[in-house]
Amino acid sequence: MVICDGVCLAPKTPNGWPADQPKPRWVQMLWHGEMICNSVERTDWTTNPVELVLCEVCGCVGCGGGYAHVSQWASLITLTRPQSNRGESTSRDERDASSMLREHRALGIPSASWEEWRAEGFKLPALGQLSRGTGRTLADLWLSTLPASLHCKDLAAIEPMLCERLVASETMDVASATQRVLRLAAWLQSIADDPVEGTIRLATETGIAVEALYLDGPTVEEWPALGVLGEMTTLMLSPNYTFCRP
Numbered sequence: 001m002v003i004c005d006g007v008c009l010a011p012k013t014p015n016g017w018p019a020d021q022p023k024p025r026w027v028q029m030l031w032h033g034e035m036i037c038n039s040v041e042r043t044d045w046t047t048n049p050v051e052l053v054l055c056e057v058c059g060c061v062g063c064g065g066g067y068a069h070v071s072q073w074a075s076l077i078t079l080t081r082p083q084s085n086r087g088e089s090t091s092r093d094e095r096d097a098s099s100m101l102r103e104h105r106a107l108g109i110p111s112a113s114w115e116e117w118r119a120e121g122f123k124l125p126a127l128g129q130l131s132r133g134t135g136r137t138l139a140d141l142w143l144s145t146l147p148a149s150l151h152c153k154d155l156a157a158i159e160p161m162l163c164e165r166l167v168a169s170e171t172m173d174v175a176s177a178t179q180r181v182l183r184l185a186a187w188l189q190s191i192a193d194d195p196v197e198g199t200i201r202l203a204t205e206t207g208i209a210v211e212a213l214y215l216d217g218p219t220v221e222e223w224p225a226l227g228v229l230g231e232m233t234t235l236m237l238s239p240n241y242t243f244c245r246p
């Protein structure tokens with residue numbers, strides 16, 4: 001997951017709007033010049049999958065593309081690949097993910113920015129109206145920390161990948177690191193559709209140490225997979241952010 005510090009809203013005129021019709025004024029969400037959403041006030045943020053990129057010719061919902069699964073946690077709103085579980089209004093898969101999401105795999109928008117935009121008068125739903133993160137959301141956030149070259153896109157692919165490639169772990173032996181990763185993967189599978197209690201925090205604020213795994217391949221790749229505090233092991237969701245159970 002990439003944390004979008006410095007994310008902002010800016011006016012937007014849709015490209016491709018018919019010349020004979022008055023051009024609407026949209027509000028886009030940008031992060032360092034990259035567009036996360038082209039019309040934040042027209043987007044329905046409360047029903048997954050969320051269509052982040054509306055068609056700029058007609059502005060109709062469902063005509064554009066660029067979807068994400070949007071979840072709210074205490075300090076972050078996370079954008080992960082569209083999910084196709086039963087709770088979704090429409091089945092979407094990875095091909096429908098917004099281009100920004102395909103590139104970065106998972107994004108974290110600070111909840112504080114969202115609250116500021118609401119306070120400034122932008123028409124956005126209250127944080128509590130967004131979906132709660134589930135085990136599947138957490139799994140997608142965790143998988144986004146894997147080196148992209150491994151193409152490891154679901155939890156079931158982790159075990160064969162570790163058997164084949166894991167050569168070392170930062171402070172523990174390979175067997176112990178494998179066991180901890182597989183235990184977390186099994187836990188995530190068991191709670192896939194359940195809302196998760198917990199927060200996403202900077203590891204440095206929690207005392208949790210990052211345990212990197214080293215994966216062999218054409219080059220040795222580093223996976224900051226685990227957060228460790230004594231006997232407790234948790235998920236790293238970016239090189240710096242960790243999942244904290246209550």
Ligand SMILES: [Zn+2]
Nearest residue numbers: 055057058063
């Ligand atoms: Zn259209």
